[in-house]
Amino acid sequence: MTDTASSPLIVVDKLDKWFGDHHVLKDINLEVARGEVVVVIGPSGSGKSTLCRCINRLERFQKGSITIDGATLPEEGKELAALRADVGMVFQSFNLFAHKTIVENVMLGPVKVRGMDKAAARVKAMGLLERVGIGDKANRHPAELSGGQQQRAAIARALAMDPKVMLFDEPTSALDPEMVNEVLDVMLELASQGMTMVVVTHEMGFARSAAKRVVFMDDGRLVEIATPSEFFDNPKSDRARDFLSKIL
């Protein structure tokens, strides 16, 4: 037990991915420890979203391997589905199921994947919705909610699976500015409760306050890994300096 507790939760080993001829991920090596929050930043097209999507194999990769909690990522089928159930994912465009109410969105996974009975799943879902602050919207449909509320519902949907790790793929990029903070607050609270998180984002404030490490990517490569203070105050690579000078 002590052995697994000290081993990293996610190991990305020599990962390469091509889209056709385009080499989008080049020899990526990354370990994420239990309870660690890793923020991935980089210019658009740097491959950071693709890396995030490779971790639960929403994107396939051609070379290398990814292990989650000691188990190699399965190729396909029920095994892959079972692994994904343990990896929560939050998308840029929320992707709530349009034909289901908010609470049904949150219940679907526990009922169909975990085999929980409906009443228990509803209680759990309501608890999570309260936790992200939208308990009163439980019976609405996604389209009736604001972007910020939808994204919080999407976080609740992912949490309902009791994931070992949460992946956030630019969770605030599609939001109106005034709604960004309500989502970041939920994420900060999750981080403080010890959730393992991989977050692709442009929110440097979040990176500074919540990240244990910052990963900087450019042109499909992992250029720099550092603590937030090291990275923001004293970036080592030219590309990171260049990137920071443009956005800060």
Added chain:
Amino acid sequence: MQIVLDNLPRLLRGLGVTLQLTIGGFLMGLVIGIVIAVFRVSPVRPLRIVGAAYVSTMVNSPLIFLVFLAYYGGPKLGALLTNFQCALVAVGLYLGGYMSEALRSGFNSVSNGQAEAARAIGLTFSQTLRHVILPQALRSSIGPLAVLLNANYRNVAVAGIIGVAEVVKAGSDLSDETAKQYPFFVFSFLVFMVLGFTTAALAGWLDQRVAIKR
């Protein structure tokens, strides 16, 4: 007016035939349409090609051509069908092509993000299909399918050419016999009006009940 009432039984029998052809053809078309739509959205290219070939054959041939093919060509291949069956087969095959397109467009109205989100919470392929894709795809298909059903009432009138006495044929036979055109013309017209409104209302009601707010 009186002349229509006098011949009402025959006209109503015609209406019965129209309904049988329409609904029978619709159901047959639905089965074919589902199969072809599955072919067309499958990852297997040969199946997609077969599906596309079927659709372009049906969508690009006149319905009456298919009726003739079944009626005059069928017996040459040893298919001994009644006139009604010939019409039914032609309508079913024809609608199958259109329906697969309606269903396919329903599938394509579901965004990729929906499928990805379903996979991401650990649903298997068949669960994703059953709980997320199909419910949304079928709801979006209701409108186009209702339009097809509505057009079908009038389209099946081509069966009259091979002597199937649906409502238009029944009416025009009576016009010939009584040498009166207008009453029967108006009668068929009213029948189609009523059928059309009923279908549209039914589809609207169904649509409302299952509508997805976007």
Added chain:
Amino acid sequence: MTSLSSWLLDVKPSRPGELQITEELGPRGRRRALIGTAAASALVVAAFAWIIRRFQVKGQFAPELWRPFRQWAIWRYLLLGLGQTLKAAGVALVFALTLGIVLAMWRASSPKRKRIPATLFSEIFRACALVLLIKFSFFQLPKTPGFRGWTLGTYAFVAVVSGLTFYYSTVFAEVIRSGIRSLPKGQSEAALAIGLTETRAMRLVILPQALRRSLPNIFTQSASLLKDTSLGVFVTYSELLSRAKIVGEFGSNFLQSFVVAGFMYITVVAILTSSANRLQSRQARSSR
């Protein structure tokens, strides 16, 4: 081998923006899909083989049944029929489109004296069975003053064209109307703001844009119109389908003559439907 199997199995949808139902396949998924392909292909091949077998068993490949189609006279007869088909379709298309544009404009305009008749006309003729309209015109025309004394062929032609015109004008009107409604409100507001009258705003600003937007649907409906010329069979209009039937009766080779006519229909109509699809995807691309 890999390139063959990646050709056989492609999870990417045929057009961008469509739903990708299956995710990228793993090795097991590929294996299963390949087995499925083989099974399904076998079924399709078997279906075709069965049809061809029926042809053979029933002697439908006999040379004498196909021999007529080695004669120019037969081809000429059928092609002239195709010409008749295209003539009726072309004339009806011009009338129906013109009338359809007027109906759409009137329905979109504010004065009641235009809106109400246009709406009535549309709703009435859209609910008619086309067969009924064509037959009705065919039987009424010779009795109508001013239309007496023509040949049967002319009556048939006029009946087909007028049936198609009445019905399809309402179809086109509906298509164009939805094109008008799809335009942003700002277009007509801007046109009125620069001082155009409502009619001129419609003609100069709204209609051209609406027509462009509805072009794919206009093509789709023109394909239907072209197919519906075959209803001319009901009134002895001597178009492609009636002639194919006559050829079949003459040589007692219905299947063969319908196969030939079918190819002609599919080729000609496919030109319209494929342009509709091309326009549609071009518009979808440019609006993204």
